[in-house]
Amino acid sequence: MSTSTLTRGDRQAPARKPSRLRESLFPGERMLAPSRLLALVLLIVLALAWIVPFLWAFATSLKSEASAAASASWIPEDGFRWDAYSSVLSEGNIPLWAWNSLFTSTVITLITVAISALAAYGFSRIDFQGRRWLFFVIIASLVIPPQVLIVPLFYQMLTLHLVDTYWGIILPQVIAPAMVFILKKFFDQVPIELEDAARIDGASRFRIFWSVVLPLSRPILAAVSIFVFIAAWNNFLWPFIVTSDSSLMTLPVGLQTVKSAYGLQYAQNMASAMLAALPLIIVFLFFQRQIVKGISTTGFGGQ
Amino acid sequence: MSTTTAMTTPAEGGAVREAAAEPQSLRAGKKDWRGWLFVGPFVVLFALFLVWPMIHGLYLSFTGESLTGANGQLIGFDNYAEAFSDPVMWHSLWNTVWFTVLSTIPLVVVALGLALLVHQVPGQWFWRLSFFMPYLLASTVVAQFWIWMYNPQLGLVNDFLGNFGVEPIAWLQDESWAMISVVVTTLWWTIGFNFLLYLAAIQNIPEQQFEAAALDGASRIKQAFRITIPQLWPTTVLVLILQVLASLKVFDQIYMMTNGGPAGATRPIVQYVFEVGFTGYRFGYASAISYIFFALIVLVSLVQFRITNRRNG
Known part of the structure; x- marks a missing residue:
């Protein structure tokens, strides 16, 4: 491993060069290159998987205890509320x-x-x-x-x-x-x-x-x-x-x-x-x- | 994981090598004792709260010290002898190694894959936010989120799998699933760190190399395998070193999610130290196990140091 990877200070950290894709993003057809589109779809699925535990916890925190304990549905029948926060x-x-x-x-x-x-x-x-x-x-x-x-x-x-x-x-x-x-x-x-x-x-x-x-x-x-x-x-x-x-x-x-x-x-x-x-x-x-x-x-x- | 520990370290190997080198900016000349005034405060605290406990822990490991009033006399190697014939100690050590293997592989491979993908598409800040955010959460929060996700009746995981006709699984209570479940949680929690290291490294690869390859008609996938991944080798080595050391120290999420169960199937060695020391209050024996764990860490570090040193010639 190169020590420099670790310890290179701010001094050497290059100013972020504009990445390739920013330049070639909107000249239409290149953006729709199949491999890039595939990458995008894959990433969206993965990002969803990463965000869902947050959203799920947040949704649960807005339920009443009764509906949280009733089923795994996202939308509770008795509506969202801040009760859990105020009691906590x-x-x-x-x-x-x-x-x-x-x-x-x-x-x-x-x-x-x-x-x-x-x-x-x-x-x-x-x-x-x-x-x-x-x-x-x-x-x-x-x-x-x-x-x-x-x-x-x-x-x-x-x-x-x-x-x-x-x-x-x-x-x-x-x-x-x-x-x-x-x-x-x-x-x-x-x-x-x-x-x-x-x-x-x-x-x-x-x-x-x-x-x-x-x-x-x-x-x-x-x-x-x-x-x-x-x-x-x-x-x-x-x-x-x-x-x-x-x-x-x-x-x-x-x-x-x-x-x-x-x-x-x-x-x-x-x-x-x-x-x-x-x-x-x-x-x-x-x-x-x-x-x-x-x-x-x-x-x-x-x- | 690991995120828990107060502080760790960029690769020790590189650091030790650096220690020997003179800083360029240091003016040669007479020794100046006033340097001690600058390092003094740090050194005093370092000696009190790191060096001393390290030495005292070694001493304790040769005694029968405990809070329950047993003797604090020196008992030679009895604690070590007991540890080496203690099946729970071996099982915990094995769990630690097994967790390290199971977590390190996806934490390196998936992080690399994510970075390669993100490099292809716009909206970097959004991807960074999504994949890195969990890394900043406290282990308690992560454990709470995932205990709820894994809840057998009400959890989202079983709810989702139910759509495909999978029967509900008791993820954290089932011996064959508990370790995997903890590894998945760890992946979700800590991948952002490795991902950022890879992303930064990819952005440092000179643009011309991709352009040349594109002119040669290399597809993006070919570019990744022929150019990007080989160039990222130093980063991969760094990520591997940090990840193995971090995984070996696992405690928090396992303690909170499974409490080491079922039947000790996930108990890591750090948790065994904790149990012996703070529920049994056998400080002597717990210190001996700590030192066995420390020996493992030193061994792994030395191996890593040797390998990276050879590579750098």
Whole structure:
């Protein structure tokens, strides 16, 4: 595999060239080329298959419990209604869990980006004692799956009395060696001449980092922040392990624990799932370009 | 899947090689201790919440530590001996590998197919939206959607198949269907990531190559097999590496949809760690199983590293 596929920064990401088909789209006959038409039909069928689970969940969430439990028809006999949403929002803990998710994910994102950017700059620009082995250790740690750490981490949280606290949820999630790596690659490409002027003026290292390098790095910082935020928002296993107090749970954890409590209330189940999905759908609509570009140029962001 | 885990990684292999290389922009000269001020905050948290638990977990795996008051003494390799003779451990390990095989193949092949198709037609943003959106959902949401889709009496899947005279199937409760059903859900959920990697790679192939082939009268299908797919090989290797590592870490959707059942038929190794550690509270034994899982991940990573290194000569 070529490393460059992964780490090529924004700098090299080519401005999207207009794709062939946009040029030749409407000169009629070529668009109707049989192979292209076939591709289109196939894609429409596949896209439908991908969208249907969403629509089906949404349709169910708009039914009454009685008609949701009666049959698999799309249109309920007693009509669509918002009842499931209002009962989920008024009776359940969903607003509280959404707040917990928003709070912990935001703090995780702020800390992760801050410490990762500082470290990446240090590794990129300052030749300090132990730099090389330290960086090697951090990169080597990429091989450690977070799942391996759950038992000793929980034990550690017990001794630190951080079980069932926000900090217990947050602290283990702020270490992101992949982000240090990605940001270092980016800083490596920033021409050092840009810093020289500031240095001649007597600016300190930190001052240069803060007022010269960071402003240049806005796009990559935005991409990293979005990915860290989404990962934290969606993370299930760790918050699930470290919280048992319902009032501290994040949205994914809370939903999992009430799933059984709702029992056979299908409409409410789907309404709460839709509510949990909504913030990320909005995030995607707003940041589609950054997300797509982030994944295609660095290959990070999840899995 | 996987999407669950806080953070993972672009291919470790490439990264390790990079670590050895000097950044071009680093000015040679005297060592400057102030670098530690920059890396300090990260390193402290890294040592506290990654390095320390990693070491402590290894230690725990040689003890009988548990929350139920059993002894925390060192007991040598007893935990490992128990694990290697524990049929549930082997079954879970096998389920993990089997899930990885079953999910990786379609997640690579279908993603490639989708990208090839989307490259042919207009409206990229719409296709990206459709196929990528599920990737951003939390595992809980995905599991809820699909438990409902798979519902034996009221689910859409059986309703649809009923049109073709198929008898209702209890997808998640039937031993022969449970794993397949989870794989289908995983495909729906995570294909967007691989799809985007492929789509970006296709758009980087120089236009002239297609034009030349079109002049030679090559059909679109021929173009795909002769030009596009071979050129995408580096991307395929990358996607394969990331996908295998991600699939091996599966936990969330299986835990939520089948709870590892029926009769342990879908229980992955991470869930076994979770059960031993957090329902049985046997921290020592759970740590030993964690380390066996870790050994598997390291082994797979090393194999991948060797293969890609050889290829790059």
